Every structure is written in C-alpha cells, then in structure tokens.
Amino acid sequence: MAEIHDQFDTILILDFGSQYSHLITRRCREHNVYAELMPCTTQLKDVKFKPKGIILSGSPYSVYDKDSPHADPGIYDLGVPILGICYGLQEMAWQLKGTVEECDHREYGFAQVKIGKIGGENASVDALFEGLGDEMPVWMSHGDQLSSPPPDFHVIGYTGTAPYAALAHNSKPFYGIQFHPEVTHSPRGKEVIGRFILNICGCRAHWTMEEFIGKEIARIREICGPTGRVIGAVSGGVDSTVAAKLMHEAIGDRFHAIMVDNGVLRLNEAKQVNEMLNQNLGVNLTVVDASDLFLSRLDGVEDPEQKRKIIGNTFINVFEAEAAKIEAEPAREVEQGGVEKGRVEWLLQGTLYPDVIESISFKGPSATIKTHHNVGGLLKDMKLKLIEPLRELFKDEVRALGRLLSIPAPLVQRHPFPGPGLAIRILGPVTREQVKILQQADNIYIEEIRKAELYDQIAQAFAVLLPVKAVGVMGDSRTYEQVIALRAVQTEDFMTADWYVFPPEILRRISSRITNEVAGINRVTYDISSKPPATVEWL
C-alpha cells in the first residue's frame, strides 16, 4: 500500500518534545513540502521510507542530562541533510563531539543574528541563509548553549551572547541553529526552513491538495477493494464533510454517511446538513434520530467528562446498529457498476493531523484536559476498522481540499462544532428545555455575527447556558432567570486562543435580541478569557 511518504518528497521531523514541533511540520507544508513528525526515539530501522532531509526539534530537556532523549546516531550516515533547531543543534553538537553547557543567563525572546561565514572555507555551505541579508531578528528560548562546536563545523551566524547561534559542517549538509525559525516571532524563519528543505534537501514543492486528491482517491480504492463497504460518521462539520465527499468520489454509493441527531445539535442542524449533503454534494446520507437515547443516557448527568464519555460511547452504539441495518438490506446494483452487498467493514473518521500528533508526540499524550469524543470515547471492542483519509492533514489543508472538491464556501469556512455538542455548553443537567433555550440563543448570536460580516474573522463563536439564575426586570415585573455567556475566539490552531474583540454595538444588538426573544434568559455576558488558562469550550 503506497503511503503518502512514498508518493511525496518527505522531510522527517524528529520530535524531542518541544511545544513548537508541530509548527515545524506546518512551515514545511506551507512550502508545499510534505513533512512527518515522529518521536525522537524512533529507530531508523522502523522508518519505512527514505526522508529527503531530517529536522531535529527543540526540547525541554538538556542534552547532558542523564535521562535526556537522543536520536538514532545512524542519521548522520544516511547521506541526507540534517537541520538541528535549538535542542536539535545541541543534540547534533553533543552526538558529534562538541560541548554543551548551561548558559549564565537563559535567553528568552528576540535576538539579532548576524549572518556570516566565520572561519568557514567552503563557499557553498551557508546556503541556509542565502539571500537573507547580513542580519535578521529571531526568537530564542534556551538555557543551554554550545561552548565549543564539534570538529569540522564552522559558525554561520552569531549574536552578542550566543557565539554559536548557527553552525554548518565544513563538507556535509549538517546545520544547526540556536533560534526557532518555526515560530512567527522569527519573521524570516519560514524562509530559513525553505532554504533548508528546498535548496539544501532538494525537495520538490509538490505537496498540494491538487496532487493529494488523485493519490488519496486511488489509495482509498485500493484499501476498500472492488466491493468494500464503508459507513461514515458525518456531522456537517468541515472535516467529516470533506472526508465524506472524498469517499464518495472514491467508492460512490458503497459509502454510507450517517448523521446522528444526538439531541444536542444546533437549531435545525440535522435538517440543514441533510439537505446540504444529499442535495448539494450527492453524498448518500441518512439522518438517524437518536435524540431520545442520548438524552435519556444524559439524564441528570452534570459531570463534564461523564457527559463526553456517554456521548462518545453512544455514538459508536448507534453506528454499529446502523452498519448492521445496512448489511441486512438486500443486495442492490450501484451506479458505478456491480452489486453492493455483504459486510460493512470500515468506519470513516475525519481525524486530523493535530489529533495524531497529540498521540505520537514524544512526550506522549499530554495530561487529559478533556476527552474529545472521537478519540478517548471509542469503544475498545469495536468491530469496524477505521479509515481516516485526513489523518495527515491540518485544518487549513482540509479546507483547501474542500474547496477543490467543490464543497460550497459557507460549509468550508464553518466554525468547528464539537461532537458532544450543546451537552458541553449546558453547564448543568441536559434537558430538552435547556437545549431549546441554548439553541435559540446560539442561533441569534451566529445570525448577528453573519449579518455583521464577522463570521470569517472569528475562528469559533457559540453561546453557553449557565446553570445560575439572576434577577431582572421586564415590563415592570421581577424576573428570575438564567444567564447566557457568549464566547468568540481567534486562534491559529486551537491549542492557544484569544477572545475576540467585538464592536460594542454588535454585542448590544445580540444581547438585546437574546433577552427579548429567548424565554428563560434575562442576562447576557461576554467571556473575556484566553486559552490558556481557560479552554475554548466551557466543559
């Protein structure tokens, strides 16, 4: 089975646990070069492809610590270019017999790197900085630094405090930089990465969604064979819609999309998604109304994690029941030719690369903040096999793919909506009445955001229903009703987020409409917490 790294020139990024490792991957992909992240402890014999180059990431460790992680030393004999970033540089120095020590003072923040080939003989070796001028501002974050470079290396960049801010080998394509080119605080960092992967590694810039579509469709056909049947959980969100459309292109009506109405969807969501997929996208979608089942299992449950687990498990129960129903149907001829019958072997999921990164990161999955329903909520004895065509993609790549698959723009630009839905936006027990209140408030909020043409500037906006009551006055009478909190965030990758600054008149209109139109609400607040320390969702 041809994997993506067999089809595209690939940069291997070894993750030593830096919080920025995934950004290195992103920056490579922004140059249209495919890059894959693997734990730094990966042994070369387990890497099933030949990378065009290797990048060693940063790390919270110090190379001289007893328990610090180290790369397979075989990488230096592979004959491919290597770039070490921060810890990666220190690791390269440490493995190739230089010395690394704790600095007198940690360097954290901006620094000006002077670019120069000090002591270097070979004119071609500072290709890393070619065309970038004499100096550039960069972002540093380290407490250790090289006290002597390994033999056969020379300095290609330095700062007032870091004499070895950038090194190159005299004859081999090995480079190390003390600063972080992957963060946006290093304005020319992306160009440095470009010099490495394009000029030094010689990668072809052919990682584009146009190339990906054809190859992925072929790959899905190969996996499913001529008769394989696939069931897919589809929510109307970007990821599952793009995955469903891709699947439909690959195997036509042997793909069965299922949307579950779990009773905690947004207002009219099931109806809208049904129309969109069946009519606009030609995907064979069934909406299953399981709201009674979900709401009865959620009855009286307040604990956020319990809500999430109940929903994750119930989703799988419903999918398995649906798969059984599809299998029991009589064989039928399909448009693409042949007869469709037999077992449904596969379950399509819209898993994205950030979910995967989280689970392969060298540090291992981080402390459980919350259980995302499609990762931690899966049943252990599941019979269906997973198929995940977006597993290697970032969200913006999925959106680009969606546009190429002619998925309408409003759908491609949709804010994410979590699988556990309104159940994690109702801060007490979930009842039909509470769901109704929240659906109405949320709908007004989003409607007004769209009217103000702010929807595409905001990464995610939604309303939250608080379980507290407050006193108000309406038509000269006292009211004692619930409170709605509005949330809107801007973020690049949802790992960190900032609250969105609305023009005040927009908030005024939203608040006035919600308190006037939604029975049971007499007060509206706006959430001004960033992530961290808050999270995007309240539960």
Ligand SMILES: Nc1ncnc2c1ncn2[C@@H]1O[C@H](COP(=O)(O)OP(=O)(O)OP(=O)(O)O)[C@@H](O)[C@H]1O
């Ligand atoms: N109501 C639902 N019915 C069927 N499947 C669902 C439902 N809600 C979520 N899922 C499944 O869970 C997966 C993860 O949900 P998630 O919200 O991360 O992705 P999405 O809904 O496809 O996209 P987005 O992140 O833009 O909302 C979906 O891709 C889909 O497979």
Ligand SMILES: O=c1[nH]c(=O)c2[nH+]cn([C@@H]3O[C@H](COP(=O)(O)O)[C@@H](O)[C@H]3O)c2[nH]1
């Ligand atoms: O499909 C999903 N299933 C879940 O269980 C889930 N929990 C959070 N989210 C979404 O993830 C992003 C980050 O949210 P948090 O800061 O609250 O973790 C935000 O976009 C959240 O909406 C989920 N999506």
Ligand SMILES: NC(=O)CC[C@H](N)C(=O)O
């Ligand atoms: N960001 C990094 O990679 C830091 C590396 C090492 N822990 C240091 O403090 O120097």
Ligand SMILES: [Mg+2]
């Ligand atoms: Mg969703």
